[in-house]
Amino acid sequence: MRVAIAEDSVLLREGVAQLLTDAHIEVTARCGTADELLACIVHDPPDAVIVDIRLPPTHTDEGMRAALTIRQQYPDVGVLVLSQYVEVGLAMQLLADSAEGVGYLLKDRVSEVKEFIAALRRVADGGSALDPTIVSTMLKRHRSSDPLDSLTPREREVLELMATGASNAGIADSMVITQRAAEKYVSTIFTKLGIPATGSESRRVLAVLLFLRS
C-alpha cells in the first residue's frame, strides 16, 4: 500500500511515517501543507492520504478542504482525516455523499498502532473508519419513543462497531463471536431500527449515522 501524509507538526509527521514504514506501507509523500499534498497527488496518486484537519497557513480548515477536494477529484484515493477534536458536524460534511474510502479519527488513535493501520487499510480499500467517540456521542442522546431503547446491550455494541466502519469479520473479532453471529446481530439491528439493509459496509455506516442524527 502507498500512502501520502500531510501534517504540519514535524514530530508527528515523522512518527506516523515511521509507523507506516514499520508496517511495510510505502510513504509516497510527507507534506507540511495542503497545497503540497494536492501537488503530490497530481504527480503520483497514492492508495490513501492521511490529512491533518488544521494545516498552514491559517490553521482553520485547509486540511478539511483538501480532504473534500481529493474525495471529489480522486475518488480512488482513500482519505483519512486526523484531528485533535472530532466534530459530528464535520463527519457529516465528510460523509455527505458516501462513506466510501473515507475516515475521520482523533489524532490519538495513531498510538493504537494495529487498529490505526487496520483503519487505514479499510479506507484505502474503499471502506470507512469513523472515530468511536462520534458514534458514542450520538448514541448518548435521549429521544422520546426511541427505537434505540429496544436494542440489547450487545446489539448496541455491535451498532457502535458497525458505525465506526468495522466489517462483520471485524465485529466478530472485537466481540469474540463467530462471523455468523455478528451477521445475525447486524440484521436484527437493521430490523429493529427500521433501516433498510444495505450491501456494502460503508453504506451501512452512512445509514446508521443518518439514523442517529435524525
Next chain:
Amino acid sequence: MAAVLPLLPERHRAPPRPALLWILGLAAVASCAVTAGLASVNGQLYQPALRVLLVSWITLPYIFAGIVAWKRRPDSAFGPLMILAGFVIQLSILQWTNQPVLNTIGQLCDLLVAAVWLHVFLAYPSGRLAGRAERVVVIMAYVAAVGLQLVILMLGGFDDRHLLTVVERRTAAEAMQNVQLLTLSALALIGVVLLWWRWSALPRWQRRRPAQILINCFSLSLVMLAALLTAGAFQLPGFEIIRLATFAVAGLAPLAFLAGLLDARLAKGGVGELMVRLRADPQPDLRELLAQALRDPTLSLIYWLPQYGSWADQDGNPTNLPELDNGRRVTIVKQNGEQVAALVYDATLGEEPELVEAVSAAAGIALENGRLEAELRARLQDLQGSRTRAIEAQQNERRRLERNLHDGAQQRLVALALELGLLAEQAESDPATQTRLKSARSELAQSLDELRDIARGLHPAVVSGHGLAVALESLVAAMPFEVQLTTDGLPRLPEQVEVAAYYVVSESLTNAAKHAQASRVSVDVGVAEDSMIVEVVDNGIGGADSERGTGLRGLADRVEALDGRLRIWSPAGKGTRVRAELPCG
C-alpha cells in the same frame, strides 16, 4: 436664564448707531417739509396739497420701515435699501423748483420711482438681488428710467426749464418717452413674474402668511405701476385716478413689511406654547418642539459636551458645528456663561433673531437636561466601546492559548503516545513491559482528553475553522435530549459574531440540560436585516435568571459588547426562551 449668542456669518454687520437712525428720521421729516415748501412756492402745481401728501406717502413709510428694519436686522441690507429708496424717490420733487440745476436733477429723476420700486421689491428679504434675472431686470429699469430720460431731455423733451436740451426734437422726444414708459411697464410685469416664481420655489414652511401678504402687496404695486405707465404712454383718461391708487398701494408695501416684523414678535406666542409643552412632557423630543416653535422643520440641535471637548448629537455621537454658509445659521445657547447647546437652522430664520433668542431662552433648562442626557449617552458609548475591547482582547487571548495548546502540548503528547505505541509493538514478547506501557498510554490518553476539554473551552476553534452551522451540529449532537436545529442557508459571518452566537447556543443548551430539566429544545439561527438572530427554546421548568447565573450574565455581556441584544423569557413552569440579536453588518 439661558443666554443666547447667535453665531453670525463673516459678513456680519454691527447695528447702526441710534444717532444715525435719528438723523435719518429727522431728515425724512425735513425732506417732507421741503416738499411742502416747494409745492407752496411753485404756485402752478395741480392739486399741490394732494401731491405733497402722495409724495410723503410713498417715501416716509419706506424710510421709517427701513430704519426699523435696519435696527432690528442689521445683518440684512433691506433696511438701508428701503431708506435709500425713500430719499431717492423724493429727488423727483426738485422739478417743482425753477432753479435750473435742481430742476434738471428733478426732471432726470422723474421716473426713477419705477426702477427703485422694482429694485426694492425684488431685493426682498435680503436687500440683495439674488438671481441673474433679477439683476438684469433692475439694471434695465434703471437704464430706462434715467438713461432714456436723459435722451428725452437732450431732445428737448417736457419743458424748457432744464439745462439738458441739445436739439429741439419734440416729436422724437415724445416717441422716446412712449418707448420709455412701455419698457418700464413691461419690466414691472416681468418683475411680478419673477416675484412669484421665486416665491413658489420656496419650501412650503417658509411661505408664511406675513411674507405672503408682502409679496401680494409688491405684486399689486408693480401691476398698478405697469397700468399707470401704460396709461401715461397712451394718454388714457383717468391717469390721475390710477396714479392715486398706485401710490396708495405702493405706500402700503412698507407697512406690510413692518407687519411682518411685528409677526416675528407675535410668533413668540409659540414660546408660551413651547413652555407649556416642556412642562407637560418630562422627556420631550426637544428638537421636534424647538422646530415647531421656530417653525423650521430643518432645525437640528447639538450639544456641547465639555468632558469630551466636542459637540455631539442627541445620541451622544460626536459631530461638528456646521459650516456657516450653505444657508444654515447657528445660535449657541449658554447657561451660566458656558455653552450648552447649539441650534442649527435655516438662514431665513436669521431674519427673526428675537424669536430664536426667545425660544432658546425658554428651552434653557430642558436644553441643559438634554445636554446631560447626550453626555450620558456618550459615556455609555464609551463604556460599550471599552467592554467591546475587553471582550475582544479576551477572545484574542483565548484563541492564542488554544492555538498554542493545539500546536504545542497536544501535538507533543500525541507524538509521545505514538512513540509509546511503537514501543509496545516492539515489546510484544515482554508482558511486563507491555503492562507498564499500557498503563502509561492510558494515563496519556486521559491527559489528552483533559487537555482537549481545556483547549475546547478556551476557544471553539471549529467555529472559526468551519463555521457556525458545523459547530452547532456537533454541539447539538452531544446533548442528552432531542434538539431541533435549524441553520438553513446560514452564511459565514464575522468571527466574533459567530463565536458569540455559538456561546449563546452552547450556554442555553447547558442551562437547559443542567437546570431546566428540558426534554426537547429547538435552536434556530438565521440572518434577518443585517442581524444574526439566535433563538433557543426549551420545554423545561423555566425560572432562569440572567442576574443569578454567571453563565447567562456573561452571555449578555458578550452579546451587548457586539451591540447586540439578549432577551430571556423564563416564566416558571413554561420553559425558557433565549433570543439574541447580533448585528453583523
